[in-house]
Structures are given as C-alpha cells and as structure tokens.
Amino acid sequence: MDVLSLFPAWLLEHGAAFAIVLPLLMGAITAILPSRTLAWWTAFIVTLVVTVTSFGLVLNMLSEGATIYSMGGWDPPHGISLVVDALSAPVLLLISAMAVLTVVYGMPATVAEVEPKKRAPFYAAFLICFAGLMGMVVTGDAFNVFVFLEVSSISTYALVAMGSARDRRALTASYNYLIMGSIGATFFVIGLGFLYMETGTLNMADMARILADLDGGSRVAKVAFGFIIVGLGLKLAMFPLHTWLPGAYAYAPSMMTIFLASTATKAALYLLLRFSFTIFDPSFDYVGVLMKYLLVGVGIVGMIFASLQAIFQTDVRRTLAFSSVAQVGYMLLGVGLATAAGLAAGYLHLLNHAIIKGGLFLALGAFWYRFGITRIDDFEGLSKTMPLTMAAFTVSALSLIGVPFTAGFVSKVNLATAAADKGWWWAVGVIVVTSVLAIIYMGRILLLAYFGDAPEIDGEKAKRNEAPLMMLVPMWVLAIMSIAIGSNIFNLGDNFVGAAEAAARLLLGGGA
Amino acid sequence: MSIIFEQYNYAIVIILMMTGLYVVFASRNLIKKLVGLSIFQTSVFLLYITIGKVSGGQPPIIVESHGADHASLEPVLVAAANAKDAVAHAASKSDVLYSNPLPHVLILTAIVVGVATLAIGLALVVRIRETYGTIEEDEIEALDYQYNLEGTAD
Amino acid sequence: MSNPEQQSPDNMQDPHLILRIISKFLIPFIALFAFYVQFHGDFGPGGGFQAGVILAASVILYALIFGLDAAKKAFPPSWIRIGMTIGVLLYGGTGVLAWILGGEFLNYSVLAHDAAHGQHYGILAIELGVLTTVATVMVAIFYAFGSRQPDLQNEDW
Numbered sequence: 001m002d003v004l005s006l007f008p009a010w011l012l013e014h015g016a017a018f019a020i021v022l023p024l025l026m027g028a029i030t031a032i033l034p035s036r037t038l039a040w041w042t043a044f045i046v047t048l049v050v051t052v053t054s055f056g057l058v059l060n061m062l063s064e065g066a067t068i069y070s071m072g073g074w075d076p077p078h079g080i081s082l083v084v085d086a087l088s089a090p091v092l093l094l095i096s097a098m099a100v101l102t103v104v105y106g107m108p109a110t111v112a113e114v115e116p117k118k119r120a121p122f123y124a125a126f127l128i129c130f131a132g133l134m135g136m137v138v139t140g141d142a143f144n145v146f147v148f149l150e151v152s153s154i155s156t157y158a159l160v161a162m163g164s165a166r167d168r169r170a171l172t173a174s175y176n177y178l179i180m181g182s183i184g185a186t187f188f189v190i191g192l193g194f195l196y197m198e199t200g201t202l203n204m205a206d207m208a209r210i211l212a213d214l215d216g217g218s219r220v221a222k223v224a225f226g227f228i229i230v231g232l233g234l235k236l237a238m239f240p241l242h243t244w245l246p247g248a249y250a251y252a253p254s255m256m257t258i259f260l261a262s263t264a265t266k267a268a269l270y271l272l273l274r275f276s277f278t279i280f281d282p283s284f285d286y287v288g289v290l291m292k293y294l295l296v297g298v299g300i301v302g303m304i305f306a307s308l309q310a311i312f313q314t315d316v317r318r319t320l321a322f323s324s325v326a327q328v329g330y331m332l333l334g335v336g337l338a339t340a341a342g343l344a345a346g347y348l349h350l351l352n353h354a355i356i357k358g359g360l361f362l363a364l365g366a367f368w369y370r371f372g373i374t375r376i377d378d379f380e381g382l383s384k385t386m387p388l389t390m391a392a393f394t395v396s397a398l399s400l401i402g403v404p405f406t407a408g409f410v411s412k413v414n415l416a417t418a419a420a421d422k423g424w425w426w427a428v429g430v431i432v433v434t435s436v437l438a439i440i441y442m443g444r445i446l447l448l449a450y451f452g453d454a455p456e457i458d459g460e461k462a463k464r465n466e467a468p469l470m471m472l473v474p475m476w477v478l479a480i481m482s483i484a485i486g487s488n489i490f491n492l493g494d495n496f497v498g499a500a501e502a503a504a505r506l507l508l509g510g511g512a
Numbered sequence: 513m514s515i516i517f518e519q520y521n522y523a524i525v526i527i528l529m530m531t532g533l534y535v536v537f538a539s540r541n542l543i544k545k546l547v548g549l550s551i552f553q554t555s556v557f558l559l560y561i562t563i564g565k566v567s568g569g570q571p572p573i574i575v576e577s578h579g580a581d582h583a584s585l586e587p588v589l590v591a592a593a594n595a596k597d598a599v600a601h602a603a604s605k606s607d608v609l610y611s612n613p614l615p616h617v618l619i620l621t622a623i624v625v626g627v628a629t630l631a632i633g634l635a636l637v638v639r640i641r642e643t644y645g646t647i648e649e650d651e652i653e654a655l656d657y658q659y660n661l662e663g664t665a666d
Numbered sequence: 667m668s669n670p671e672q673q674s675p676d677n678m679q680d681p682h683l684i685l686r687i688i689s690k691f692l693i694p695f696i697a698l699f700a701f702y703v704q705f706h707g708d709f710g711p712g713g714g715f716q717a718g719v720i721l722a723a724s725v726i727l728y729a730l731i732f733g734l735d736a737a738k739k740a741f742p743p744s745w746i747r748i749g750m751t752i753g754v755l756l757y758g759g760t761g762v763l764a765w766i767l768g769g770e771f772l773n774y775s776v777l778a779h780d781a782a783h784g785q786h787y788g789i790l791a792i793e794l795g796v797l798t799t800v801a802t803v804m805v806a807i808f809y810a811f812g813s814r815q816p817d818l819q820n821e822d823w
Contacts, residue, residue, distance in 0.1 A: 014765065014770070014771065017770070017771040018771075021758060021761060021762075021771060024754070024758065025754065025755065025758040025762075028750065028751045028754035028755060028758075029751060029755070031747060031750070031751060032747050032748060032751050069770070070770055071770065071771055071772055072764075072770060072771065072772040072773045072774070073769055073770045073773035073775060143618050143621075146622070146625075147621055147625070150625040150628075150629070154625075154628050154629060154632055157632050157636070158632060161636055161639065164639065164643070168643050168644075168659075169656060169659075171636055171639050171640045171643060172640060172652055172656070174636055175542065175633070175636045175637070175640065178629065178632060178633050178636065179536060179545055179546075179549060179633075182549055182553070182629050182633075183533070183536065183549070183552070185625075186552055186553055186556055189556055189622060190529075190556055190559065193556065193559050193560050193563065193615075196563070196615070197563050202614075202618075571711075573709075573710055573711065620715055624715065624800075631807045634811065635810065635811075638811070638814055
C-alpha cells in the first residue's frame with residue numbers, strides 16, 4: 001500500500017509551513033488555557049500532528065525530491081523560503097518524534113517537578129521552543145535561522161529556570177545558559193551581517209551561488225565564516241564552548257533535559273552542516289583548513305576531555321551531560337573528515353545519539369520521579385526496585401558505549417571506517433579509547449545498579465516500585481529503536497544509513 | 513590613519529563590541545553582565561544599520577506618490593505577482609536613489625530579540641536575588657558550594 | 667503604600683501636581699500618536715512594533731506618575747495574557763485565512779478581489795496583531811518588574 005497517498009495533498013504542499021505555524025499558534029493559545037490537563041492534551045495533539053506531517057514530508061521528499069515552499073507567495077531569493085530536502089527532512093522527523101515522546105513522558109513528570117500555576121505556561125513555552133527548532137531546520141533564509149534560533153533559545157532559558165522548584169541551581173544554570181547562548185547568537189548574527197555585506201542576499205541557495213561565483217569571496221566572507229562557526233559552536237556545545245551545557249542539563253525539569261539533549265544541540269549541528277557545506281563550500285581554502293584543523297581538533301580533544309570529566313562526576317545527569325559533549329566530538333570528527341563516508345557517519349551519529357541520550361535521560365527522570373535519585377551512589381540495587389526502567393537504561397547505555405547490535409555501534413563503526421579510509425588511524429584509536437572511557441563511566445553506574453543491594457528505607461528493604469506507564473512507554477520505544485537500528489530489524493538500520501548517505505551526497509553535491 | 517576616518521562606523525562598532533564582550537566576561541555582578549551583553553548586541557545593530565546606508569541615498573520611502581491612490585501600491589502589487597522583477601521594476605520606475613531598507617528590518621527583529629533576552633535575563637536575576645539574597649557571582653558560588661556540602665552530608 | 671487621598675491631584679499639598687496635570691494632557695496624545703504610527707505604517711515609517719512600544723509607553727508613564735495600582739486599574743494585568751494571545755492569533759489567523767483562501771501562508775494577495783487590496787488588508791491585520799502583542803508584552807514586563815518592589819513613597823524623591 002502506498003503510504004504517501006494517505007496524506008492529503010494540501011498537507012504535503014504546505015506541510016513545511018504548517019509544521020512551524022501550528023505549534024507556534026497553539027503555544028500562544030496554550031498560555032491562556034485554564035487547566036493543566038487541557039494544556040497537556042493540546043501539546044500532545046499538536047506534536048503528534050506535526051510528527052505525522054514531518055513523516056509525510058520525509059516520504060514526499062523521498063519520492064519527489066527536495067521541495068521549496070515560498071512564504072507569502074514571495075519567490076526566492078527575495079522571499080523567505082522553506083526547504084525540505086534530504087538534509088533537513090530527517091532532522092524534522094527526529095525533532096517532532098522526540099517532542100511527542102517527551103510530552104507523553106511529561107504528563108507524570110511535570111506534576112512532580114513544576115509548580116501547578118506554571119504548568120500551562122510550561123507547555124506553552126515547550127511548544128514555542130519546538131516551533132523554533134522546527135523553523136531553524138526547515139528555513140532556507142539565513143536571517144530566519146537567527147530568529148528561530150532565538151525563539152527556541154529564549155523559551156529554553158525560561159524552561160530551564162522552571163527547574164528551580166526542584167533545585168535552586170536551575171536559576172544560575174539558566175542565567176549562564178542565557179549569557180553564553182546570547183553571545184553565541186550574537187556572534188552568529190555578526191557573521192550573517194558580514195555574509196550579507198559580501199553577497200547582498202539572505203537566501204541560502206542564492207548565497208551559495210554568489211560565493212561560488214566569487215570563488216569563496218573576499219576577507220569579509222572569511223570573517224563571516226569564523227563568526228558563524230563560533231556562534232554555532234556555542235549553541236551546539238563544541239568542546240571549549242560547552243560550559244553552559246552540564247548545568248542546564250542537570251537542573252532543568254527532566255522533561256526539558258530530555259528534549260534539549262536530543263534536539264537542541266542536534267539542530268545547531270544541522271545548521272553547522274548547512275552553513276559549512278551548502279552555503280560555504282569545503283573547496284574554498286579557508287573552509288577546508290578550518291574544518292580539517294579546527295573542527296577535527298576540537299572534536300578529538302572534546303571526545304577525550306569530556307569523557308574523562310564524565311568519569312569524575314558524582315551526579316548522573318552531569319555524567320550524561322559531559323558524555324553529550326563527547327558525542328558532539330564524534331559528530332564534529334565526522335564533519336571534519338569532509339568525505340562522503342565521514343559526513344554520513346557524523347549525520348547518522350546525530351540521529352542515533354538523539355535516540356540514545358533521549359532514552360538515557362528518560363530513564364533517569366523516572367529514577368528521580370520514584371526515588372529522587374540524582375547521584376551515582378544512589379543507583380545501588382536499582383535493578384531490583386525498578387527492573388523495567390533499569391533494563392531500558394541498560395539498553396541505551398550499551399548503545400552509548402557502542403556494543404554490537406545497537407545503534408551506537410553502527411555509527412561508531414561507520415565513523416571509524418570513514419576515518420580509516422582517509423588514513424587517519426589515530427582518529428580510529430581515539431574512537432576506541434573514548435569508547436573504553438564510556439565503558440568506565442556508564443559501567444560503574446550499571447555495576448552499582450545490578451550488583452548492589454537494594455537500599456533500606458526506614459529499616460526495611462525498598463520494594464519494587466516501577467515507573468508509571470507513561471514514562472515506560474517512551475523509554476522503551478527509544479530502547480527498541482536503538483536495538484532495531486543496530487540489528488536492522490524492520491530495515492530500520494538500512495533506512496537510517498540510507499538517510500545519512502543521502503544527506504552526505506546532498507552536502508557534497510555543492511549548492512543547496 | 514585615513515582608513516579609520518573614512519570607515520569610522522566600523523571603528524565605533526568594534527570598540528562597542530569589544531567593550532560589551534569584555535564587560536560580560538570581566539564582571540562578576542549579574543546585572544553588569546547583562547549590561548555588557550546589551551552593549552555587545554547594540555554594536556551589532558549599529559553594524560547592520562551602517563551597512564544599509566547608500567551614499568547619497570534617500571530614506572527608503574517611495575516619494576512620487578503618497579496617499580490613498582493606488583499608485584503607491586503598484587510596486588507591491590507587481591512584487592506580489594512576480595517578486596523576481598519587482599526590484600528591477602521599482603528601480604527603473606524611479607530615478608531616486610534609495611538606501612537599503614532590508615538591514616533596518618532585520619535589525620528591528622534583532623532588537624526585539626535583544627529586548628526579550630534582556631527581559632528574561634533580568635527576570636532570572638530577580639529570582640536569583642530572591643533565592644540567594646545576592647547578585648554577586650562569587651557569593652552565589654560560595655552559597656552553592658555550601659549547599660552541595662550540606663546536600664551530601666545527610 | 668500611599669493612600670488615595672494623598673495621590674489625588676486636587677490636594678494642593680501634592681508635590682507632583684505639575685507632573686500629574688501635564689501627563690494627564692500628554693497621555694491621550696501619546697496613545698493617539700501610537701495609532702498614527704500604526705496606521706501610517708503603510709505609507710511611511712512606522713508599524714506595529716513602534717506603535718506597540720509607544721502605546722505601552724503611555725501606560726508606563728501613567729504608572730510612573732499615578733502609581734502601579736492605578737495603572738493596574740486602567741490596564742488590568744488580566745488583559746496581558748489575553749492580549750498577547752490575541753495578537754499572535756491575529757497574525758497567525760491572517761496566514762491561516764490566506765491558506766483557507768488557497769494561497770501560501772501569509773500570501774495577502776488572495777485576501778481580497780484584487781491583489782493590491784489584499785496586500786493592504788493583510789498588512790493592516792498583521793500589524794494590528796503585532797501592535798497588540800508588543801504593547802501587552804511591554805506592559806507585562808513593566809508590571810512584572812514593577813510589582814517586585816514596594817512603590818516609591820513621596821519622601822523618597
């Protein structure tokens with residue numbers, strides 16, 4: 001049966017705009033809804049509808065090729081265009097699917113973590129953040145990227161600060177994120193200004209064409225590229241610019257941590273790919289040099305240092321946050337290789353890591369929900385008290401390490417092969433070493449959970465107390481996804497690898 | 513030396529930019545950091561506005577017709593029908609040299625973003641002050657350190 | 667908190683008499699100017715952002731002169747959330763209407779029988795949405811920070 005024919009033609013034609021407009025408008029309505037349950041249902045239905053739309057867009061992209069939507073009927077290059085192509089469509093689907101899972105999880109979690117009065121605004125800010133992320137990915141206009149970047153960032157600052165009901169350090173974490181994030185966004189917009197000076201256009205495809213005609217452009221274009229990379233580097237937590245990330249992940253409400261970890265940095269990384277390959281081009285000497293030495297350099301250093309830092313954390317959320325910084329290093333290594341295989345591996349790791357980290361933070365949120373656990377010492381005996389949650393956590397943890405038949409294995413092997421193809425054997429070595437470090441920092445959590453005794457509460461052994469169903473379902477969806485990608489069940493692994501290779505072909509094909 | 517006088521706008525932008533960035537990193541007071549951030553963002557507004565200026569250009573308002581008649585809407589109408597030729601059409605229709613309005617529009621958006629960021633930042637500082645009783649970063653760190661020690665003690 | 671008798675402009679002891687009377691004259695004109703900037707935005711410089719800020723400035727001036735409580739009576743905080751939402755919905759609703767009438771999102775040309783009128787109506791509706799949201803958000807920010815500390819007493823000046 002042809003799945004594509006099930007979608008209404010209107011949705012496929014206008015889907016790119018619909019996927020941004022719906023959450024944005026419903027976010028505004030959600031802000032004045034009187035009841036928390038109503039707000040939850042709105043958020044759930046909106047994210048679900050957007051996911052279906054994104055799925056339709058992906059199928060449409062596969063059968064018809066890239067589509068360009070002109071906002072307001074103004075054709076590019078003068079109007080704002082929305083581009084759905086092999087690079088943006090999978091990320092759209094990823095973000096919206098993760099949004100649905102986090103909203104499902106959020107039903108019990110927000111009750112425990114967010115003050116009753118703030119729950120409807122919480123969902124409103126969540127929907128607006130979601131709209132901003134979707135917009136960042138789908139837009140084909142460079143300045144529009146900045147606007148959506150800030151839409152999602154500003155709502156994220158507010159959402160992180162809402163964790164203050166649980167831990168007051170959320171306020172300072174959010175403040176630091178705000179300062180770093182704003183500096184990043186301002187650097188990005190300075191870069192855009194220079195790029196506009198050089199090309200006189202804001203449309204990405206038009207920029208790419210003009211820059212190619214100018215053969216990379218003058219010094220203005222070089223400065224622009226530098227500013228854009230630093231700005232996006234702050235947003236995607238590139239190694240020395242990652243200092244906002246552990247605090248924001250550790251103290252935000254757990255629903256927000258899951259969403260941030262699996263989407264926000266990924267969208268920024270997508271923009272890095274978009275800017276450095278389809279607007280600028282690695283064939284310009286300055287872009288090539290910067291990618292080879294800077295991106296690979298900070299990627300490698302970040303992988304090692306962040307993994308080491310992860311080992312010495314006592315708070316599980318901070319361990320996972322530093323592990324995220326390390327994983328960004330893998331993706332940057334893939335990008336820096338600038339070969340088809342390397343890019344495909346980096347892009348695949350982007351998708352896989354969202355699924356893996358989402359699963360880990362979901363399980364972590366459930367542990368907190370039942371037992372208030374945030375520190376590694378408290379993991380003792382968790383496999384006896386919360387076996388199903390712990391099993392899901394274990395699957396995702398193994399996937400993070402890169403055990404065969406899991407998603408992490410597929411992307412790490414692809415990345416290592418790509419590095420070896422280019423003759424970078426030292427990079428393969430670093431991948432192996434950091435995987436061993438991952439075994440250490442995840443392994444000590446798993447050891448405590450499986451071989452420790454259940455703790456005693458008020459003199460008697462803690463009883464089995466499983467997480468609620470609304471938490472278990474998203475957690476297991478992601479855990480099963482992770483296995484399915486690794487073992488190629490339902491051809492899921494092949495589809496993911498295929499999507500990554502298509503994205504890499506688009507990136508290296510030149511032009512948008 | 514002449515490059516500084518001819519392109520003094522960039523000199524101003526760079527001085528403001530560096531001042532703002534320095535204030536953000538050097539001060540340990542949360543409000544002062546936000547002040548620095550605002551100066552930093554303002555320098556970018558200036559950068560954009562100065563690149564929109566065309567030497568000898570008019571403000572970008574259509575001069576020949578003004579009022580209720582449809583003539584003033586004609587470029588818009590043409591643009592709506594076929595955006596590709598609109599710019600060429602508007603340019604050929606009048607011999608007035610206009611400054612580039614696009615950077616102004618962009619920066620209007622950026623100003624709104626800046627206001628929103630500043631509002632959220634100040635709101636956070638108010639909450640931090642209510643929770644910690646101080647807005648000095650050193651004191652907050654000391655309080656959190658204390659809090660951590662007590663947190664692990666029980 | 668200052669009591670109403672003390673705040674009344676009839677009281678000759680009031681040290682802010684001139685301020686109050688002048689601003690009573692000015693505030694309607696500031697609000698009117700906001701609408702001029704709003705509706706003149708089609709033909710000259712202006713538009714929803716500027717108009718919204720000017721409108722909000724009139725409320726903020728009122729609050730500065732007559733106190734936050736009086737301002738909250740004139741412009742109740744309950745309007746704020748509703749105003750923000752209505753503004754966004756006006757903006758989005760115009761886009762959705764364009765969708766329903768068969769155009770792209772925010773394609774104003776389909777809103778009326780000919781494209782020029784459509785563009786005109788479209789931009790008016792959009793800018794009204796912007797005005798509503800910007801004005802209410804500005805007042806919201808002012809109220810949020812203004813309510814945190816006790817009002818200034820007369821002696822503090």
